[in-house]
Amino acid sequence: MFPPVQEQMDIIKSYASEVFPEDELFAKLEKSYKNNVPLKVKLGCDPSKPDLHIGHSVVLRKLRQFQDLGHKAILIVGDFTAMIGDPSGRSKTRPALSLEETRLNGQTYLEQATKILSSNNLEVRFNSEWLSKMTFSDVIKLASKYTVAQILERDDFSLRFKNNIPISIHEFLYPLAQAMDSVAIEADVELGGTDQKFNLIVGREIQKAYGIEPQCIVLMPILEGTDGKEKMSKSLGNYIALTDSPRDMFGKVMSIPDELIVKYFKYATFPKLEDASKFESELESGKLHPRDAKIETAKRIVSLYYSTEEAEKAHQEFEKVFSKKEAPDEIDTVKVNFEDSVQPLVEVLVSVGLAPSKKEARRLIEQGGVYVDGNRISDIYATIDLTTKRLIKYGKRKFLYVQKD
RNA sequence: GGGCAGGUACCGAAGCGGUCAAACGGGGCAGACUGUAAAUCUGCUGGGGUAUCCCUUCGGAGGUUCGAAUCCUUCCCUGCCCA
Numbered sequence: 433m434f435p436p437v438q439e440q441m442d443i444i445k446s447y448a449s450e451v452f453p454e455d456e457l458f459a460k461l462e463k464s465y466k467n468n469v470p471l472k473v474k475l476g477c478d479p480s481k482p483d484l485h486i487g488h489s490v491v492l493r494k495l496r497q498f499q500d501l502g503h504k505a506i507l508i509v510g511d512f513t514a515m516i517g518d519p520s521g522r523s524k525t526r527p528a529l530s531l532e533e534t535r536l537n538g539q540t541y542l543e544q545a546t547k548i549l550s551s552n553n554l555e556v557r558f559n560s561e562w563l564s565k566m567t568f569s570d571v572i573k574l575a576s577k578y579t580v581a582q583i584l585e586r587d588d589f590s591l592r593f594k595n596n597i598p599i600s601i602h603e604f605l606y607p608l609a610q611a612m613d614s615v616a617i618e619a620d621v622e623l624g625g626t627d628q629k630f631n632l633i634v635g636r637e638i639q640k641a642y643g644i645e646p647q648c649i650v651l652m653p654i655l656e657g658t659d660g661k662e663k664m665s666k667s668l669g670n671y672i673a674l675t676d677s678p679r680d681m682f683g684k685v686m687s688i689p690d691e692l693i694v695k696y697f698k699y700a701t702f703p704k705l706e707d708a709s710k711f712e713s714e715l716e717s718g719k720l721h722p723r724d725a726k727i728e729t730a731k732r733i734v735s736l737y738y739s740t741e742e743a744e745k746a747h748q749e750f751e752k753v754f755s756k757k758e759a760p761d762e763i764d765t766v767k768v769n770f771e772d773s774v775q776p777l778v779e780v781l782v783s784v785g786l787a788p789s790k791k792e793a794r795r796l797i798e799q800g801g802v803y804v805d806g807n808r809i810s811d812i813y814a815t816i817d818l819t820t821k822r823l824i825k826y827g828k829r830k831f832l833y834v835q836k837d
Numbered sequence: 838g839g840g841c842a843g844g845u846a847c848c849g850a851a852g853c854g855g856u857c858a859a860a861c862g863g864g865g866c867a868g869a870c871u872g873u874a875a876a877u878c879u880g881c882u883g884g885g886g887u888a889u890c891c892c893u894u895c896g897g898a899g900g901u902u903c904g905a906a907u908c909c910u911u912c913c914c915u916g917c918c919c920a
Binding site: 598660661683686691727799800829 | 883
């Protein structure tokens with residue numbers, strides 16, 4: 433039923449940034465192989481932000497590999513923990529969510545996650561199932577297993593502490609709550625981004641404290657966002673969503689800084705290892721042009737979530753709009769209802785939703801970013817006749833046909 | 838409980854009675870250039886308006902003043918030290 437243990441190890445370690453303790457994992461795999469029992473592989477997900485992006489895909493793809501090896505993926509929807517708010521990588525306390533909101537988000541999360549995960553070998557659990565049942569004395573018992581010094585070892589806690597940034601007590605409880613998930617499902621392996629290292633280790637410790645065989649840990653690299661600076665996240669707006677259109681997905685990949693190309697190629701697509709090293713060395717030697725490398729990466733990513741045809745189409749579209757500066761194929765048409773068909777352009781830009789305010793629209797016109805039917809408009813008092821359909825280009829990539837209703 | 842220091846635009850951070858829609862940096866947007874929505878350079882970055890004009894904003898609520906982000910009162914929030 434399972435592939436040979438060493439082969440499994442190799443697959444598990446590929447593209448992972450850390451796997452430990454290796455000997456324990458090896459032993460677990462051997463046991464599973466002998467007894468023909470799949471390992472339970474845990475991945476926690478945060479339902480406070482249900483919009484998945486390709487940053488999340490790295491760890492999801494790793495989980496998928498486990499599934500393909502025959503192991504059991506257990507997705508923990510942190511509906512209860514979301515009420516605390518994970519402080520990971522955060523300088524501020526997160527707002528708490530209601531249980532209801534998180535349930536709904538969890539559903540959305542699942543829909544997107546199954547773009548990557550197989551629905552076989554998949555179990556979904558909500559952690560309110562066991563956490564909400566804990567009494568205060570249960571919590572105190574749990575809390576007694578860990579010390580303040582230990583918890584302050586965590587980078588973001590100690591950093592915040594040093595910089596006099598508030599930390600609420602309940603945030604200390606977060607890693608412990610997450611650890612209880614591992615206890616509850618008796619996880620053999622837990623997956624996470626490198627920023628989760630601390631939490632996952634606490635999981636091991638707490639499992640031991642509760643007399644359960646400790647989990648092994650597989651850490652995946654964190655993918656930087658399209659800005660190349662920060663970790664990819666929705667709130668920073670530097671993300672490529674799994675639900676983005678092929679066109680946006682392609683374009684966003686093209687916008688990453690050159691230094692990130694290899695990282696995206698490797699971790700967002702999990703290519704064959706020989707493909708990855710070839711790609712990397714050719715890019716290094718200059719044989720592969722950075723732009724072409726990005727195109728290749730963008731195509732692969734779009735293909736993963738759509739199809740090779742869609743990827744090709746997105747590529748053509750990109751060439752057309754940015755290299756040749758032409759309008760894209762598909763442009764929405766908006767009909768507006770005005771008394772007169774002749775209107776100040778500024779007015780139209782706002783009512784059609786292209787500009788958030790007239791001031792903003794004027795600024796863009798002054799800066800030369802507005803085109804009507806391909807002609808740059810530089811007069812902020814310009815009017816536009818909407819009797820016939822007009823093509824408006826607002827900024828670099830917003831195109832819209834506008835016509836009087 | 839006591840003492841001290843703070844809360845400023847998307848974020849960080851100046852300003853400490855008028856010249857403040859508020860320096861500076863980051864971010865964002867635009868233009869030029871290009872190999873791309875890379876890099877670099879330049880400009881813009883509260884709202885309305887023809888306007889050297891008006892409106893909204895500096896934790897909340899009041900007050901002093903011709904005039905407040907700047908002074909006073911009070912409330913809320915945060916950090917530090919002491920207990």
